Amino acid sequence: MSALVEGSWDEARTIAATHFSVLKPEKLSVSDCMGRTVSSDVKSLVDLPTYATSAMDGYAVAGTGPWQIIGEIKAGLPMKTELKSGQAVMIATGGVIPTGTLGVIRWESAQVVGTTLSGEVQKDRDIRPVAHECKAGDVLIDAGTVLNPAMIGLLSATGLDYVDVVIKPRVALILLGDEIQLSGIPSDGLVRDALGPQLPGWLVAMGAQVISTQHIFDQLDLVVDALNEACSTADIIITTGGTSQGSRDYLHGALDEIGAEILVDTVKVRPGHPMLLAAKGATAIIGLPGNPQSAIAALVSLGQPVIASQLGQAQKKLPVITTSSELTAPDGYTRLVIGNLIDAKFHVAPYLGSAMLRGLAYSDGFAVVTTAITAPGEQVRWLDLPK
Numbered sequence: 001m002s003a004l005v006e007g008s009w010d011e012a013r014t015i016a017a018t019h020f021s022v023l024k025p026e027k028l029s030v031s032d033c034m035g036r037t038v039s040s041d042v043k044s045l046v047d048l049p050t051y052a053t054s055a056m057d058g059y060a061v062a063g064t065g066p067w068q069i070i071g072e073i074k075a076g077l078p079m080k081t082e083l084k085s086g087q088a089v090m091i092a093t094g095g096v097i098p099t100g101t102l103g104v105i106r107w108e109s110a111q112v113v114g115t116t117l118s119g120e121v122q123k124d125r126d127i128r129p130v131a132h133e134c135k136a137g138d139v140l141i142d143a144g145t146v147l148n149p150a151m152i153g154l155l156s157a158t159g160l161d162y163v164d165v166v167i168k169p170r171v172a173l174i175l176l177g178d179e180i181q182l183s184g185i186p187s188d189g190l191v192r193d194a195l196g197p198q199l200p201g202w203l204v205a206m207g208a209q210v211i212s213t214q215h216i217f218d219q220l221d222l223v224v225d226a227l228n229e230a231c232s233t234a235d236i237i238i239t240t241g242g243t244s245q246g247s248r249d250y251l252h253g254a255l256d257e258i259g260a261e262i263l264v265d266t267v268k269v270r271p272g273h274p275m276l277l278a279a280k281g282a283t284a285i286i287g288l289p290g291n292p293q294s295a296i297a298a299l300v301s302l303g304q305p306v307i308a309s310q311l312g313q314a315q316k317k318l319p320v321i322t323t324s325s326e327l328t329a330p331d332g333y334t335r336l337v338i339g340n341l342i343d344a345k346f347h348v349a350p351y352l353g354s355a356m357l358r359g360l361a362y363s364d365g366f367a368v369v370t371t372a373i374t375a376p377g378e379q380v381r382w383l384d385l386p387k
Contacts, residue, residue: 003262009269009301009334009368016277017305019263020284022312023235025164030155033147036165037207037311042141045159047131051078052097055126058106059117060097061088067117073098088117097127134158144312146207169208169310172230173199175215176223176241176251177290182215194292194357195240202299205386206307208236218242223254231258231280235310238303241290243274251276251287260285264302269334271354272297277306284310294354297336297366300383318368318381321346327367327374336366336383346380 004011025039054060054073061067063085071089073079078096079089088105089098097104104126105119112118134140140158141151147165155163173196181190193215200210211233216222223242230237242251243266255262255278264277275298276287284306288295308315324345329335338359339349346367351359368381 003265005265006268007264009267012264012267012269012275012277013301013305015263016302017309017315019279020306020309021282023167023169023310026167027162027164030152030160030163033152033163033165034149035146035207036163036168037146037313038141038143039164039166039312040143041139042155042160042163044134044136044138044140046136048133048158049128049130052101052130053128054091054093054095054097054104055128056104056106057093058091058104058126059088059110059119060091060095060101060104061117061121062086062100062102065118065121069112069115069117101127103127144314146313166311169235169307170211170233171203171208171236171238172211172234173213174223174226174230174237174239175213176218176239178218180215195288195295198296199238199240199299202296202386203238203303203307206304207311207313208307218250220250220253220257223250224257227254227258227260227280227285231283234283236303236306237283237285238288238299239285240288240295243276243287243289255285267301268332269297269301269336270330271336272301275302277302289354291354292357293338293352293360296360300366300385301336304386318383320379321367321382322377322379323367323374325376327369327380329369329372329374331372335369337369338363338366340364341382346382 004015060083062083067086067088069088069090073089073091073095075092075094079098083089083098083100103121103123105121106126110117110119140154175196179190180193182193186192196213203210214226216226227237239251242249258280260278260280262278266274271294272289274289278285286303288298305315321341322345324347327337337348338352339347340363349359349363365385366383368383374380
């Protein structure tokens with residue numbers, strides 16, 4: 001396919017969402033699957049409940065009353081014999097209903113004198129029937145679903161010990177720039193690295209894992225070597241800086257050297273215009289601009305859909321929100337404006353410059369603006385930041 005050059009933001013995201021394949025699955029213990037994406041539909045191994053159980057503390061009774069109380073059933077200790085007409089047993093919530101039971105009389109409604117029980121009963125009252133929640137073989141979780149704690153509890157309850165989940169995309173970070181200082185107070189014209197420390201957090205929140213980080217000077221052979229090394233181990237390579245066409249921007253040349261296919265080469269969006277997406281075999285290569293806010297805009301624009309596609313997740317449709325103030329976008333461009341949703345309305349954050357992080361640090365996402373002027377009260381789309 002030919003590269004999308006200076007294409008629209010939506011076109012670029014579509015390419016990012018559709019070009020790469022789902023990664024292989026791995027089998028994990030259910031208890032270790034929080035936040036993981038299931039690779040195929042997960043089915044129940046049993047009926048749930050597996051046995052008819054009591055929904056309340058009380059008495060299981062057979063036939064008409066009054067009844068003679070002959071014992072007690074505790075949760076996990078079912079009665080081995082049939083309950084006969086005129087008999088009753090104390091039963092705890094979750095206790096297995098004995099054969100022959102008509103219904104359950106709640107503890108607070110029962111009248112007990114010695115071992116004699118009186119009260120009103122209705123057939124099957126307060127009895128959870130077998131398979132009331134699901135049957136063996138029912139699909140509980142669809143492929144591509146991210147597991148939350150309640151889902152993990154559900155899978156455990158239905159007898160599952162292990163689940164097949166998609167391997168987390170392995171990300172190699174290659175941070176480019178002669179001007180980067182890695183620690184301490186910047187001096188002598190250098191700038192402190194603000195992307196290396198934060199990118200792993202964003203990527204983990206998206207469902208990926210960072211396997212390596214390299215800091216590379218702006219030198220073509222070094223960039224080529226770093227890309228070749230990362231391609232051997234990573235599903236995604238993310239670079240920072242070097243995406244433009246300046247005299248010290250070597251990413252395009254390095255991609256040509258390693259035989260990568262450029263899919264997206266700059267996007268009509270602000271901030272983040274010089275973002276780039278390429279492929280080397282099955283490995284995605286995402287070039288982020290060097291300015292911090294632009295880099296994160298590019299990461300959520302292209303990185304998020306790539307990661308979702310490799311995990312087999314459905315791409316999220318951006319919700320529509322209402323803005324509280326006037327928003328503008330350059331002619332023919334999409335503008336991503338950082339800010340927050342307050343009382344269901346978008347409020348612009350301060351410090352909007354592409355080199356600034358202060359506003360981003362206190363924002364929940366981006367308003368996606370596609371018209372020259374969006375008046376207060378009008379609608380725009382909302383791109384949530386990963387959490």
